[in-house]
Amino acid sequence: MSHFVSLFAGSEVHPDIDAVSAPGRGSNAAARGKIDELVFAHLAKAGVEPAGLSSDEVFLRRASLDVIGTLPTAQEAVAFLANRNTGRRTALINELFNAMNFPSTVQ
Secondary structure (H helix, E strand, O other): OOHHHHHHOOOOOOOOOOOOOOOOOOOOOOOOOHHHHHHHHHHHHOOOOOOOOOOOHHHHHOOOOOOOHOOHHHHHHHHHOOOOOOOOHHHHHHHHHHHOOOOOOOO
């Protein structure tokens, strides 16, 4: 575990994911951090073209299930989809992690 953590020491924990897409289909941004660089390099080496960004509906469902293990409520979905702020995806991830009281640092 310490080797994995050392790979990303100094990396931003929650990069701005709202404007990021993988290189390839629908690409509009380069890697935004060490994890992106490693993943994109591995995909390129394997000859796999990454998919573009998911829709807001799919992002909300996947993020909620991955982070807190449940689907968002109808009210949460309506609020997220009505939010036109450019940082809405980053804000959602931060809200989900804060809701679970995750530690902000790895020890």
